[in-house]
Amino acid sequence: MASSARRLLQTNSGQLPTAEPPSPLAVDSDVVVILAALLCALICVVGLAAVTRCARSRASPGAQAAAKGLGKKALRALPKLAYEDAVAAAAAARGGSSAAAAGEERILAECAICLSEFAPKEEIRVLPQCGHGFHVACVDTWLGARSSCPSCRRVLVVDETPKRPPEPKRCRKCEAAMKEASSSSSSGGDGAAGS
Template identity: 45%
Template sequence: MTIGTDFLQNSKNNSSSNSDDANFDTNMVIILAALLCALICALGLNTIVRCALRCGRRVAMEQQLSGAAATSPGLKKRALRKIPVEVYGPGTSVPETECPICLGDFADGEKVRVLPKCHHGFHVRCIDTWLAAHPSCPTCRSSIVDRTDDDKGGANSQEPGPTVPSHVIVEISEGR
């Protein structure tokens, strides 16, 4: 009888061990599924936050750029016409061989506008488009215009050069 009792106890222990293994496997599957869901949610939240931050930066930059454009517009057509234009060729003083804006080579006989302060040369159509929106050289970023204070501007201005409305002075020097 002892053999039968031992057999029954062993089979009882084996069945409880099998049910424990089944419970452990079920619990492990549930835990792994919960971790996977948490990971997916975390990645989704991360993506949403990054998108919101990127959109917020874009809006701030657009507002900043539109504010800067309102406070520092480019040159007026009248001021653009005062910047000298040279015909490109063997005897010109333009050191460049290509326009830094469109990256096109200068051809002999082509009109090149030379900026007065930095002496950089550009195709007339390229630099006129640039200067209509920006008051600086696209190559070196030096300012093309000198903004005067309100007490210096106007008809009593002591600074040389032609004046442009809204207290903008464009200086054009002939010497290089």
């Protein structure tokens, strides 16, 4: 019986089809397609980063300055005017005459930020470069975030007069010597001028 079973196994084993292993070419082509897609994605990301960096570097300095807000000192440097004075200042900033002031009164009818009309005694800030006027609180909030006019987007150039740095502190001996030298030079200069 054992021999017949062996024969049966040997004869039946030859009849069963055997599964072939997957071809290495099919697996390699899938890997190649995936790697090619990843490489294309990487090239696209690097290209977009380069375009973005180039666009930022070519941005005008005025656009970069407009993105930053004005400091408190610069805001205080801008004048606050009553409505009547603001109309005249707006006409002067736009290069107009007193005849144009009547037209400016129509232009300065409302604040372009809050869209409410100006009252005769309200304080208005007229921007020096373009002559547009706004409520002080409205435009100060705007200029704290960006340094351009809310109406025409012109970048503001505020002339902050640079202050001289304070003189360095000196010891009492040096200060006394400086005072003595300045008083002797002023008294010696007066005697020389009189003779």
